[in-house]
Amino acid sequence: MELQYTESERVIRRLYEITNAYDKGFQYQIRALLAMGLERFNLDIAILSRIEGDKYVVEHTIAPPDIPLRPGDTFELGKTYCSVTCEANSPVAIERVGESDALGTHPAYQAFGLESYVGIPVRCKGELYGTLNFSSATPYPRQFNEIDIDSLNLMASWIGVELIRLQQETELQLLNQKLVEQASTDSLTRLPNRRSMFKYLRKEVNRINRNSQLASLVLIDIDFFKKLNDKYGHQVGDEVLYAVAQSIKNTLRDYDFVARYGGEEFLVWLPETTQLEVENACRRVMNNIADIDIVDEMLTVSMGICHFKFTQHLNTDTDTLIDTMVAHADSSLYKAKAEGRNRFHQYELDDEKQLILPREDR
Incomplete structure (x- = not known):
């Protein structure tokens, strides 16, 4: 009914x-x-x-x-x-x-x-x-x-x-x-933080490996940053960190990647880039940072670079390769600092992870 x-x-x-x-x-x-x-x-x-x-x-x-x-x-x-x-x-x-x-x-x-x-x-x-x-x-x-x-x-x-x-x-x-942004972004520099950096690198390393391409990882450290903090105070130090972060970001290409690695260190990922192009990019970063006018001293940075050429399927896991590249870039960074700072050193690493001797650029 x-x-x-x-x-x-x-x-x-x-x-x-x-x-x-x-x-x-x-x-x-x-x-x-x-x-x-x-x-x-x-x-x-x-x-x-x-x-x-x-x-x-x-x-x-x-x-x-x-x-x-x-x-x-x-x-x-x-x-x-x-x-x-x-x-x-x-x-x-x-x-x-x-x-x-x-x-x-x-x-x-x-x-x-x-x-x-x-x-x-x-x-x-x-x-x-x-x-x-x-x-x-x-x-x-x-x-x-x-x-x-x-x-x-x-x-x-x-x-x-x-x-x-x-x-x-x-x-x-x-x-x-x-x-989500707060969880993945450094609150001071507004760059990706260490956590999101590794997440990004995992994807990038797998992509670069599939296409058998070149990539470089760069560690950048602000020279004498502790002295700047002691002389001008932490507020000015924070201003320097932010200015350097933005300068690096604005110098690089849209598809490059920069993150705050920790303290006064930054990590840069340059995919599909030849060694000469990496060197030129690093010089531009150094020159632009030197133009920052916050403190009386000229700001300089030291850099450690690890180049990697993907020519065959990796026989190691992605995290191990990333850790290896970071370790070589870090070692090269310390060589640049030990030899007077305001310069960069490079390592070349092949996909069998055999270390080639570092080459001084400056």
Whole structure:
């Protein structure tokens, strides 16, 4: 036996179906809600608006093809019926606008000639968000009744609640994104931290190995940084660290990688780069750092470089290779520091991990 529903029950049932269709997305739900309102009120135009100061912005709409109304269209609020709805702070329903005291002389009636109008303010967290309204150029064939207003209230209430939910969802996504960033970013230099550095290098080493390409790993250490800290204080020291970090980052190519390795040391990964190109990149980094004007002394850095040529499938695990490259770069860095700083040394390492003697560049 087919169940029989009252008019109110049919409205509630349909509203329930629409508002629970979360899997179809907010855009679908709003459009279905507007279509439901048009069917319920037997009108032609449906709009969910956003009120921004004295501006009325169409966010979602359904309108006949001959009415040029699109999302994003903006009108002066005072020239819309919704200005009266916002002032009333309650539903406004008028069957024959031309005969009403509220809207009969309104500029919107003179401009658009919409005879039927029913609208309600939409609130989000207690603040006016916009309006939900339905209208038509032809007079409403009957009077708006209690069920009509109840339906309008239910639709506006759900929109308000859903706007809050979407706002909270967006805030949660931003918070999660911020937490992920904090977990992978050095708070002082804004570079990737040591944890995210190793995660990145694992992927890069595997990629470079598959394509049998060249890569170089560079360790950079700020010369005499402890003396700078002792002389100028830790705040200036932090400024130096940040400036050096940004200088290195801005000197390199978009697909190069730089991370804070620890203390005053930075790690640079230069993929698909010849030895000569690495040397030129290191000189540019040194020259740009020397131009930093924070302390009286000229800032210099020492560098240790490990080149690696991938020519066959690695017979060792990725982490071991990374540790080996870092160890050779670190050893080379200490040689550069021992011989007077402000220079770089290089190691060449083949894919059998046989160490070739270091070559002094400067």
